[in-house]
Each structure stands twice: as C-alpha cells, then as structure tokens.
Amino acid sequence: MKSTKNRTRLFLAMAAAVAMVGLTGTAASAAEPIRIGEINSYTTLADFTQPYKKGWEMAIEEINAAGGVIGRPLEVISRDDGGKPENAVKAAEELTTKENVDLLAGTYFSHIGVAVTNYSKQRKKLFVATEPMSDDITWAQGNDYTFRLRPNTYIQSAILAEEAAKLPAKRWAIVAPNYKFGQDAVAAFKKVMKEKRPDVEFVEEQWPALFKIDPGATVQALMQAKPDGIYSALFSRDLTAFVREAELRGLLTDDLTVVGLLTGEPEYLDPMGAEAPKNWIVTGYPWYAVTEPAHKKFIADYQAKYSDTPRMGSLIGYISIYAIKAMIEKAGSVDQDKLIAAMKDLTFDSVVGPITFRGIDHQSTLGAWVGRTAVVDGKPMMVDWRYAQGAQYFPTDEEIRQMRGAK
Amino acid sequence: MSFYFAQFLTGLASASSLFLVASGLSIIFGVTRVVNFAHGSFYMLGAFIAYSLVTSLPPGPFWFWGGVILAALTVGVVGVIMEILVLRRIYQAPELFQLVATFGVVLLLKDVALWTWGPEDKLGPRAPGFDGAIDIFGSRVPEYDLVVIVVGFVVLAGLWLLFSRTRWGALVRAATEDREMLGALGINQALLFTGVFFLGSVLAGLGGAMQLPRASVSHHMDLAIIATVFVVVVVGGMGSIVGAFLASVIISELNAFGILIFPQITLVLMFLVMAVVLVIRPWGILGRPEDETAGEEYEHQSLSWLPSRAARLAMAGVVGVLLLLPFVVQEFYLVLMTEVFILALFAASLHFIMGNGGMISFGHAAYFGLGAYGGATLLLYGDTPMLLAIALAPFVAALGAAVFGWFCVRLSGVYMAMLSLAFAQIVWSIVFQSSGITGGEDGLVGVWPAEWASERQVFYYLTLAVTLGGILALWRMLFSPFGYSLRAGRDSPRRVEAIGIGFRTHKWLAFVIAGTFAGLAGGLYGFAKGIVTPTTLDIPRSIDALMMVLLGGVQTLVGPLVGAFAFVVLEDRLLAFQYWRAIFGLIIIGICIAMPEGIVGSTRSFLTRRGLVSSGR
Structure with missing residues (x-):
C-alpha cells in the first residue's frame, strides 16, 4: 500500500510540474517596438x-x-x-x-x-x-x-576556383560532405574551374556522410589517386579529423595544392590550434588583420x-x-x-x-576573404588575404533568371 | 597491393574502436535485456572526460593513458548510477519502458555535457609516443591505428577470459541463459546487473576516450555512434562478444573498401548488410534463437469499447470543443492542434500493434516518413491534387510495411524491435543519400495544401476530419474479431495457434494496417509543414511515437491521443528554455518510473482508488 501512496504523490508532483510548465506564458511588452x-x-x-x-x-x-x-x-x-x-x-x-x-x-x-x-x-x-x-x-x-x-556556396566556391586556376595543379581530387552544401560547392567549383582551365581533370571524389567521415580510409583513397590539388568542402569535426589523418599519412606534401571552402573561418580554424593545415587556399574571416x-x-x-x-x-x-x-x-x-x-x-x-x-x-x-592558412606563434591564421567583392562572381543574369524561373 | 593492405589496417582500426563500444552494449543487453540508448552518451562522456583529464594532467604517456583509463572508469560509475537510480526500478516493465527511459538519459546527458564543457568541439592532443606514422609495405600507417587495433584484440581476449574462466563470468553467462533460475539459486542478481552495467559502461567510456587522438570531441558523438553500434550488435548477435567483433570488422572493412567503389552511399551499405544478415539469420551471425517462452509475461488489461455513457459523452464533448476551437483561439493554436491530430493518429497506429499485438516497433517512423514522402512525391512530380496525394500516401507506407513486416513478425520482443529499427534506418539512409529524387537532407519543399485548404482553419478541419476518421477506423478494427484474435495471440500465442488462428498472419496484417495509418498521418504532416525531410523518418521520430504512447498509457484506448497532446504542448513550452532537453529527459524518466500506466492510466487508477469512478470498465 505504501508504494501506491508514494506513486500517488509522485503522480501529483509530476502533474503539477507539467501544469507549471504549461502556465509559463510569454509576457507581452507594452512598448511599440x-x-x-x-x-x-x-x-x-x-x-x-x-x-x-x-x-x-x-x-x-x-x-x-x-x-x-x-x-x-x-x-x-x-x-x-x-x-x-x-x-x-x-x-x-x-x-x-x-x-x-x-x-x-x-x-x-x-x-x-x-x-x-x-x-x-x-x-x-x-x-x-x-x-x-x-x-x-x-x-x-x-x-x-x-x-x-x-x-x-556558389560565390565562395567561385572565388576559390579563381585562385586555384592560377596555380599549376592539373589533377584535382574532391572531398566534400555528401549533402546539398557539399554538392553545390563541388558543382560550382568544377564549373568555374572548367571555364578558366579547360585542361584540369578531376580524378577522384570522396563523399563522406556529414559528420560521419572515416578519415583514415578517405585519406588513403585520395592518396591512391595521386592528385596535384584537392578541393575540400569539409568543415567542423569532419575537417579536424581529416586534417589529422592527412598529416599523419603524408597526404599533405608541399607539392600538393589544397583549397578549402570555409576553412579559414575562425569557427573552424581556431579549434585546430597549431595543428591547423598550412598553406591551404581558403575563404574565412581574418578579423585580426582588418x-x-x-x-x-x-x-x-x-x-x-x-x-x-x-x-x-x-x-x-x-x-x-x-x-x-x-x-x-x-x-x-x-x-x-x-x-x-x-x-x-x-x-x-x-x-x-x-x-x-x-x-x-x-x-x-x-x-568573402580569401587567403592562405598559416600558423603564427602557435595560432592558426589567414595570411596573404584579400577581400573578394561578391558582386564580381555571380553567374550571368540570364543564368540566374533561368534558375529562378525553373521552380 | 600495399595500398589495399593499408586500407585493410585502417578498416581494422575503425573496427577495433567500434568493437570497444559495441561489446559493452552487447554485454549489457545479453544479461539485462535492456536496449541501452544511453550507451552512445557514455561513449561521448568518455571522450569529454578524457579530454578534461588529459589536458589538465601533466603531459607524457603515463598521464595520457592514466587519463584515458580514469575516464573510462568514471563513465563506468555514471553507468552504475543510471542502473541503480533508473533501470533497477523498471527491469520488470516491458522493453519499451527501458528504451524510452534510457532515451530520457540521452537527453539529460546531452545537456549535462553542454553545461559542463560548453558548446564548442574539443580537440585533444595526439597520443604521446604514438603520434607518427610508420611505413608498412610503402604506405604510411599511423602508429596510433596500430595501438587501437592491439587494444581491440586485448579487450576481446580479456572479455573472453573473463566470461569463460572466472566465476563472475560464469554467473553472467548463467544470467544470460536463465535469470530466474540464477536468482532461485541465491545469487544476488541486483549486484550482478550493476556489475555488468559497470563493465559495459567502462567499455563505452574507453571507446570514447580512445577517440581523443583521432578526432575532435563533440556533442554529436552520442547519436552519431549509437545507430552504428546497434547495427554491429544486431548483426553480430545480441549478447555475443565474438559476434560483435566479427560484425565490427565486417562493417568497418566494408566501409573502408566501399568508399573506393561507392563513395556516395556509405550509409546505405551498412544498413543493407544488416538487413541481409537478419533476413538470413534473424538472430545475427553468432546470436542464438530466443526461447519463445522466455519472454516476460506482462499482465495486460483488456481494452473495452468506449466504456460508459459518461465516457462517450466526454468524448463527444471533446470533439465539440475541437470543432469550435477556430472561433475561439489564436491561429497559432490551430497550427499546434493540427500537429496534435496528426501525431495522435501516428501514435494510435503504433499503439494498434503495440497495445494489441504485443509487437514493439522501434522503427515506426519509417511508415510515417514513407507516407510523407509518398504524398510529397505524388504532389511535386506527379501533379497529383492534394486530397488524392493524401489518400494515396498510406498505400506507399502500406507497401513498405508489407515487405518489412513480413520479416519483422517472424521475430518477437526486442529482436523484432531491433529489426524494425534496422528497416527504418535503411529507408532513412536511402532517402538521405539519394538526393536526386528526395532532395537529401534538404528534403522536398513546397508541399503546401491546395489553394482551397491553404487557410489554417480549413486545413485544421481537414486534418481533424481525416485523423478522426483514421482513429475511429483503428478502434473499430480493434473490436472486430480480428482485434480480439490479435489480443488473444498476444496473451497466449500457442493457444491461439491451437484453435486454428494463423497468429503470424494476423500480426503481419496488423503491422501493415498500422503502417498504413502511420502513412496517412505522414501524408498529412507533409502538407502541414510544407516540407518533407529525412527527420520525418529518423530514429528520434520513432522514439517520439513510443514516448507519446507511453506518456498517455499503453493499456488505454485514448492514451496515445492524450500522449500526443501532452507531447506537443510540452515540446512547445519547453523549447523556450536553454536546457529544455534535460527537463524533457527528466520528465520522461519520471514517467517511466513513477507512472508507468501513463497519464490516462494513472488518472484512471487514481480516480478508481478515490472511488470517483467504478473500477468496472
């Protein structure tokens, strides 16, 4: 009988808790904002x-x-x-x-x-x-x-593609999270690259599921293709894990060009500390140098x-x-x-x-700000950067009308 | 050739770290029969605690490994606390309560971690002494990968010795075989269970702590790993250590080599393996068929068709109020109630198989999602009018339920629950990774009601009418001979078979019916939100349905409906708080422990005890 009583009391307490949560309404303000x-x-x-x-x-x-x-x-x-x-x-x-x-x-x-x-x-x-x-x-x-x-995504990828096209790298590999953002980023990068450098070829693509990257296997697969350049749309914990494995396994040699979308944003760059990748071409936000x-x-x-x-x-x-x-x-x-x-x-x-x-x-x-990554005094930073005006990188008005019309 | 060997070692290292976590879950399940959702949270905690310890202890290998082991032991203690405070009170309850209660712990621990470590990802140091790579046949393999592989084998060997060579291990094996007999022989079961929980949690914590040098520690680690761990445990055979090891290797190697050929469908691949294994060997590679009589017998109350005149009047009153609602309240409350109706139908459809067929589905969201995607696809690609799309959506779900159900009903209890989860995850991963048709994570947008129903009031009435019809149809079936046979089979499968009722066929039909009505709810849901995304069929959605049924009361007819109402209102109110998940988690745990009969059941018992209503139904 005792347990029944306890249960009753608990039940009442829970009901009261639920009711209290229910009553906490939002107070309306009197001003006219x-x-x-x-x-x-x-x-x-x-x-x-x-x-x-x-x-x-x-x-x-x-x-x-x-x-x-x-x-x-x-x-x-x-x-x-x-x-x-x-x-x-x-x-x-x-x-x-x-x-x-x-x-x-x-x-x-x-x-x-x-x-x-x-x-x-x-x-x-x-x-x-x-x-x-x-x-x-x-x-x-x-x-x-x-x-x-x-x-x-398009504008930032186009800015990066413009920088990448200036470099000698011809054999490119792709690593991007397998969802809309990654797919858009890769499509835009490829499009602008092909326009500026018809001679480049894309030799390998890795599409890890977002936040589920298997970094070792992915890095190995990229190395196998022996690319001159890699375009990465990885970010956050996928990026961190990827960079660690890539360093260890010797993917990131001096001869390899790496282009990283968003990699220079403090949100993604700072957590990597001194282990941040060096000499990648990235978009980001070098607030320390404005x-x-x-x-x-x-x-x-x-x-x-x-x-x-x-x-x-x-x-x-x-x-x-x-x-x-x-x-x-x-x-x-x-x-x-x-x-x-x-x-x-x-x-x-x-x-x-x-x-x-x-x-x-x-x-x-x-x-967006585009530049190269570096580690200065143990802190990851963007160097040699410039601010790229967004206005210069849009597709033509005709293309945009088509996209907006094709709903 | 060297490349393939390096890739093989990479896969083996992943397998090894996966095995650490999976073996813990498998041991816990084998003995206690608890499907511990919080196991992923323990893994996350292990990583966070190891990060704090390793970064605050002096550098060097001794303190690094000391920190890792200390983190694992701390997680073990957390596991013990959960076992004593929560699970010990509900071992006798159906599996559903344990699952939902551990999900409450998941929510709670998520906010505890957020509060303790802050929102940002943490990047731990590399392992001292193992921070380089060595050449193996010309490929560079990280030293730490080799360490992980060794630890995996050591743990495998250690567990094997523990279970085959020690008295404690023998007791655990005995508990896996026959818990009651063990208790009758005078073994302190409670202590044994607590010990098993400690061991399992330590392994999860060790798995998390060992990740420190490989990847950053984040708040998403818990749910990210739990689905994979479930796959490993189910494929390997629940309760089998060696099975968990084999499954870890298969899944990880498949991924390591799979990404070379199919880089875009890594998720689908894993769940596909699971489905194939389960279809051939329903109890996993090394699992043993369950003893059909081993399942716990629960006391089921019989359902009755609207019990009294008063209840019928009350019911009519509620419908009356709902009809008048648009004239009284703000539009937003209509939006909220529309969601309540849809989820009520969804919950009622789950209750149909759970409360009556005794079948627990951990993957009921699959049919909700199939309905939602079915309706949306018909609308967007086939220009189908809204009403027709809503009417056809259940058929898409029914098709899925017919195929998956055919396999599911061959199992029972928690095995069936896990298989249903596997199928739901297959659908989820296919939807998630075939972005060409389904829009991937973005989902399908522009699933709005037709012009005439676009006003919120009109859609409110439409939803009310459809869901009310659906719920009444489900109730009608419950009190047809079909429903009675279903309940009879639930309580006594052998007798039912003996009197000539094909119970398995009944279960299968019930499964399809439940899927159909879940699909109807899903079809409506798409139009209510304007979008259909993979979250309509992910694991949390399935758990939502279980929670609604449980919140309202499994043993009652209107329970799921009240549960859906309480769920939506709670969620709406709680989202304003920063730590709403912790509050929600505590409420869920509280309900599992304190009012297992749910809101409706508890209220009824309460009123009955006070003599306010007669106990006769």
Missing part, C-alpha cells in the same frame, strides 16, 4: 550560432541606444529550432500568427534555411536569411519574400563587450541587423510590400563597406 522574429539552431550548433547571437544583440543595443529606427526601437524575438526544419516552420508559424512579428530572419543550416524560405513564399512573409549558404535560397527556390545576406576603421571599431567593441574574439557568425549577425535597419528606414514603415520594395536594390554602408541586395535575385553582394 518593431518586432523581428528570429529562428536559429542555438542548441544544435551552439558553437556557431552563439557568436552570431552576440553579434545581433550588440547591433540591437547600439541601434536602440541611438533612438531606434523610424522612431521605434527594434526587438528580436528569438526561437530555437532544435536543428529540425519542421520545428523551424512551426516557430515561423508561431512568430507570424502569435507574436505578430514584422519580418522573419535567421537560420543557419541550409535545409532549415530552405524550409523557411519556402514558408515565407507560402505565407507571403518577408524573410531575411542571414547565415545559410544554400544556393537554392536565392536561386532555384528563390521567391519575392526572401532575401539573403551571407555569400552563398584595417578599415569602422570594421576595427566593431571588432574592438565586440571584444570589449564579450571578452571573446569575433567569429564569422558575429559579423554576419551584426551586419544583418543593420541591413534590416537600412531596409526599414528606406521603406519608412513596416508594411510588407514597402519593405520588400525597399529591400530590392537596397545599398547600405556596413562595417565592411557598401553592400547591395540585388533586385534580380535578392542575394547580397557581401563577399
């Missing part, structure tokens, strides 16, 4: 989305301290999608119908970005995709309501505020809020149609220089 509904994978990919969050939080504080936009403060209502596109769509529904946000923003993973892009089209809700890189967001799945800040005063100020402010170094995500988060601010200022209101009209061909001054949201495909002209 402009509401940005933000969705991101904060718990699933915290190492990349947390710096991004710090970036946008800093921008919001700055803007509100300076009196807001069109006389109203900005407010971000942020939701975690738990890494699932279905949850992101649900969050978008909630933000739209319950929180009455004026626009949607955010997302990191490509598939979640694509899901919310599609949602924005169906529900006719403005969506500023900030971090996802999938080409589809502004091209194949592009729609009137979605704009994107970060340079897409010289423009506005950009330097952002970096100094960020470091002062968070006692942490900025990452690529920090910059993207920061700029995206300023892009939204510029859009609202140009529109003069938060009316959907006016915002969309304002965003088309909007040019605004960011800390990295002027950026335009192209009218033809809603893609921003934010570019």
Whole structure:
C-alpha cells in the first residue's frame, strides 16, 4: 500500500510540474517596438550560432541606444529550432500568427534555411536569411519574400576556383560532405574551374556522410589517386579529423595544392590550434588583420563587450541587423510590400563597406576573404588575404533568371 | 597491393574502436535485456572526460593513458548510477519502458555535457609516443591505428577470459541463459546487473576516450555512434562478444573498401548488410534463437469499447470543443492542434500493434516518413491534387510495411524491435543519400495544401476530419474479431495457434494496417509543414511515437491521443528554455518510473482508488 501512496504523490508532483510548465506564458511588452522574429539552431550548433547571437544583440543595443529606427526601437524575438526544419516552420508559424512579428530572419543550416524560405513564399512573409549558404535560397527556390545576406556556396566556391586556376595543379581530387552544401560547392567549383582551365581533370571524389567521415580510409583513397590539388568542402569535426589523418599519412606534401571552402573561418580554424593545415587556399574571416576603421571599431567593441574574439557568425549577425535597419528606414514603415520594395536594390554602408541586395535575385553582394592558412606563434591564421567583392562572381543574369524561373 | 593492405589496417582500426563500444552494449543487453540508448552518451562522456583529464594532467604517456583509463572508469560509475537510480526500478516493465527511459538519459546527458564543457568541439592532443606514422609495405600507417587495433584484440581476449574462466563470468553467462533460475539459486542478481552495467559502461567510456587522438570531441558523438553500434550488435548477435567483433570488422572493412567503389552511399551499405544478415539469420551471425517462452509475461488489461455513457459523452464533448476551437483561439493554436491530430493518429497506429499485438516497433517512423514522402512525391512530380496525394500516401507506407513486416513478425520482443529499427534506418539512409529524387537532407519543399485548404482553419478541419476518421477506423478494427484474435495471440500465442488462428498472419496484417495509418498521418504532416525531410523518418521520430504512447498509457484506448497532446504542448513550452532537453529527459524518466500506466492510466487508477469512478470498465 505504501508504494501506491508514494506513486500517488509522485503522480501529483509530476502533474503539477507539467501544469507549471504549461502556465509559463510569454509576457507581452507594452512598448511599440518593431518586432523581428528570429529562428536559429542555438542548441544544435551552439558553437556557431552563439557568436552570431552576440553579434545581433550588440547591433540591437547600439541601434536602440541611438533612438531606434523610424522612431521605434527594434526587438528580436528569438526561437530555437532544435536543428529540425519542421520545428523551424512551426516557430515561423508561431512568430507570424502569435507574436505578430514584422519580418522573419535567421537560420543557419541550409535545409532549415530552405524550409523557411519556402514558408515565407507560402505565407507571403518577408524573410531575411542571414547565415545559410544554400544556393537554392536565392536561386532555384528563390521567391519575392526572401532575401539573403551571407555569400552563398556558389560565390565562395567561385572565388576559390579563381585562385586555384592560377596555380599549376592539373589533377584535382574532391572531398566534400555528401549533402546539398557539399554538392553545390563541388558543382560550382568544377564549373568555374572548367571555364578558366579547360585542361584540369578531376580524378577522384570522396563523399563522406556529414559528420560521419572515416578519415583514415578517405585519406588513403585520395592518396591512391595521386592528385596535384584537392578541393575540400569539409568543415567542423569532419575537417579536424581529416586534417589529422592527412598529416599523419603524408597526404599533405608541399607539392600538393589544397583549397578549402570555409576553412579559414575562425569557427573552424581556431579549434585546430597549431595543428591547423598550412598553406591551404581558403575563404574565412581574418578579423585580426582588418584595417578599415569602422570594421576595427566593431571588432574592438565586440571584444570589449564579450571578452571573446569575433567569429564569422558575429559579423554576419551584426551586419544583418543593420541591413534590416537600412531596409526599414528606406521603406519608412513596416508594411510588407514597402519593405520588400525597399529591400530590392537596397545599398547600405556596413562595417565592411557598401553592400547591395540585388533586385534580380535578392542575394547580397557581401563577399568573402580569401587567403592562405598559416600558423603564427602557435595560432592558426589567414595570411596573404584579400577581400573578394561578391558582386564580381555571380553567374550571368540570364543564368540566374533561368534558375529562378525553373521552380 | 600495399595500398589495399593499408586500407585493410585502417578498416581494422575503425573496427577495433567500434568493437570497444559495441561489446559493452552487447554485454549489457545479453544479461539485462535492456536496449541501452544511453550507451552512445557514455561513449561521448568518455571522450569529454578524457579530454578534461588529459589536458589538465601533466603531459607524457603515463598521464595520457592514466587519463584515458580514469575516464573510462568514471563513465563506468555514471553507468552504475543510471542502473541503480533508473533501470533497477523498471527491469520488470516491458522493453519499451527501458528504451524510452534510457532515451530520457540521452537527453539529460546531452545537456549535462553542454553545461559542463560548453558548446564548442574539443580537440585533444595526439597520443604521446604514438603520434607518427610508420611505413608498412610503402604506405604510411599511423602508429596510433596500430595501438587501437592491439587494444581491440586485448579487450576481446580479456572479455573472453573473463566470461569463460572466472566465476563472475560464469554467473553472467548463467544470467544470460536463465535469470530466474540464477536468482532461485541465491545469487544476488541486483549486484550482478550493476556489475555488468559497470563493465559495459567502462567499455563505452574507453571507446570514447580512445577517440581523443583521432578526432575532435563533440556533442554529436552520442547519436552519431549509437545507430552504428546497434547495427554491429544486431548483426553480430545480441549478447555475443565474438559476434560483435566479427560484425565490427565486417562493417568497418566494408566501409573502408566501399568508399573506393561507392563513395556516395556509405550509409546505405551498412544498413543493407544488416538487413541481409537478419533476413538470413534473424538472430545475427553468432546470436542464438530466443526461447519463445522466455519472454516476460506482462499482465495486460483488456481494452473495452468506449466504456460508459459518461465516457462517450466526454468524448463527444471533446470533439465539440475541437470543432469550435477556430472561433475561439489564436491561429497559432490551430497550427499546434493540427500537429496534435496528426501525431495522435501516428501514435494510435503504433499503439494498434503495440497495445494489441504485443509487437514493439522501434522503427515506426519509417511508415510515417514513407507516407510523407509518398504524398510529397505524388504532389511535386506527379501533379497529383492534394486530397488524392493524401489518400494515396498510406498505400506507399502500406507497401513498405508489407515487405518489412513480413520479416519483422517472424521475430518477437526486442529482436523484432531491433529489426524494425534496422528497416527504418535503411529507408532513412536511402532517402538521405539519394538526393536526386528526395532532395537529401534538404528534403522536398513546397508541399503546401491546395489553394482551397491553404487557410489554417480549413486545413485544421481537414486534418481533424481525416485523423478522426483514421482513429475511429483503428478502434473499430480493434473490436472486430480480428482485434480480439490479435489480443488473444498476444496473451497466449500457442493457444491461439491451437484453435486454428494463423497468429503470424494476423500480426503481419496488423503491422501493415498500422503502417498504413502511420502513412496517412505522414501524408498529412507533409502538407502541414510544407516540407518533407529525412527527420520525418529518423530514429528520434520513432522514439517520439513510443514516448507519446507511453506518456498517455499503453493499456488505454485514448492514451496515445492524450500522449500526443501532452507531447506537443510540452515540446512547445519547453523549447523556450536553454536546457529544455534535460527537463524533457527528466520528465520522461519520471514517467517511466513513477507512472508507468501513463497519464490516462494513472488518472484512471487514481480516480478508481478515490472511488470517483467504478473500477468496472
């Protein structure tokens, strides 16, 4: 009988717990801020989305301290999608119908970005995709309501292909995660390479499943093909494991050219420490070496505020809020149609220089930093870098119209 | 030639580290019959703890290996704590409770790791003394790979000696054979189980700690390895150490050489091997057929068709409220309730085989996903109108359920559960890696309802109508002669066969029916979200369904529906918290331990005890 009683008590306690969770509602604010509904994978990919969050939080504080936009403060209502596109769509529904946000923003993973892009089209809700890189967001799945800040996979791959084409390497091998991002990255790289260097050949392709790379076997397979150059779209833990095995097994000789998409971003480069690969041609973010005063100020402010170094995500988060601010200022209101009209061909001054949201495909002209990796004083860095303007690397308008038309 | 030998050694090193983890799970399963989902979390913990120890202890080989071993032992203690606090209370419960409870531990440990080590990946040092590579027939092979291979063989030999040459090993083997007899002979079973859990967890921790020099430590290690480990354990034969070793070698070598020929379908390959092995040898390479009478007998309550007038009235009242809801609440709650309806049908379809056929499926998401992909494919590639696509979606799922079910119903208990999981993973990996048709991880986008149903209210009513119809149809079948035979077979398979009912055929039909209705739910789900992605058929989705059934109560008719409601509301409320997974995990564990009858069952018992309702059903 005692156990029954205990069980009853436990049952009551559990019921109370459930009820309490149920009652914790969201408190509505009294002011009249402009509401940005933000969705991101904060718990699933915290190492990349947390710096991004710090970036946008800093921008919001700055803007509100300076009196807001069109006389109203900005407010971000942020939701975690738990890494699932279905949850992101649900969050978008909630933000739209319950929180009455004026626009949607955010997302990191490509598939979640694509899901919310599609949602924005169906529900006719403005969506500023900030971090996802999938080409589809502004091209194949592009729609009137979605704009994107970060340079897409194609642009970054094209920038790298341009650099790679200058080098003598002729026999290329590919290693990329086997999902949309990797496939897009490889297709773009191959396309631009073939245009610039019809003599190159691709001799080997390795497609490990995302975050499931078997590094030893993959490295062996690449070595077997004896390439002069390798194009890698690996990132995060796949990249780290790959680099370790490649070093050990002697794949990374001085004669081998390696081109690494995103490898120079502090998010991916810093964790490797002194073991980071040397002399790879990469896109990334050399924040430690920027010289423009506005950009330097952002970096100094960020470091002062968070006692942490900025990452690529920090910059993207920061700029995206300023892009939204510029859009609202140009529109003069938060009316959907006016915002969309304002965003088309909007040019605004960011800390990295002027950026335009192209009218033809809603893609921003934010570019990428391209350079070589090195280890300086035990710290991985990008050296010999330059900032490549995104605008120069787009496919022709005709190609883009075709892609956007082919829905 | 040298290349192939180097590739073989690489595969052997992977096999060795896989075996460390898999052998632990296999030992635990062999003795306790617990399918421990948290085993992957132990592996992750081992890596994190080893990272902390190795980076804070002085450098040098002594402290490096000391740190690795200490990490493994710490994980062993964590395993013991879980065994004592959670599992010991539910050994007598059906497998389902143990699985779901250990999944609660997975969620809990995920957040514990996040809280302790922060979100970033950690890169540990290379192993001192083994940080180079040596030439073997002209190929460079990392020294550490050879160390891993040696450790794998040492552990294999050690386990073999332990089980064949020591008294403790003999007791463990006896427990694998007949737990009750062992207890009757005066052996302290509780202590034995705890010891087994310690050993198994140490092996998982060792496997994780040994990864330190090879790859960065991340929060995704737990679920990344668990599916592979399940494959190894099932292919090798559950409970067999040598089997686990053989399976590890087969899977790893297949991958090492497979990527040379089929670099793009590495995932499919692994699950394909599993399916082939299970079809030929359902109990794995070295597994032994289970004794059909060995399964625990649970006391099943009989279901009854809407028990009383009051209950019927209440039911009608609920439907009435649901019909009026769109006039009362914000649109978002309609979105939420639409999801509740769909998941309720999904849970009810699982309950159909679980509660009535006694069949546990760990892979029910496969049919949900097949329905979702079926509907989406018809819409996007075949220009099928929405209603027709929703109507045809269940047939796609039914086809899958018919094929997979044919094999699944030949097994019972946890073997059947694992086979169903294997099939679900095959479907998942095929969908995931054939991006040309399915869109891969991006999935299929633009699966929106037709123009007339695009308003949230309209889709709400449509979903309500379809799911209500589905649930009523399932209930009707439960109280047809078919349903009664199914329950009779569940309680006493031999008697049912003896009176001339083909129980296996009944189980198979029930499996197909359950798959069909899961497919119907999946078809609706695609249109509710506008997208269909591989997460509609992954392992967590299958677990979601199990949790909903369990949350509501396995032994009740409306349990799955209440469970779906509670699940969606909980998830919606909890996502606002940073450590929501830990809270969710604790709730799940709490339910498994404290209210195994679920919300509906517990409420009923509670009211009955208070005399508020009569105990007669």
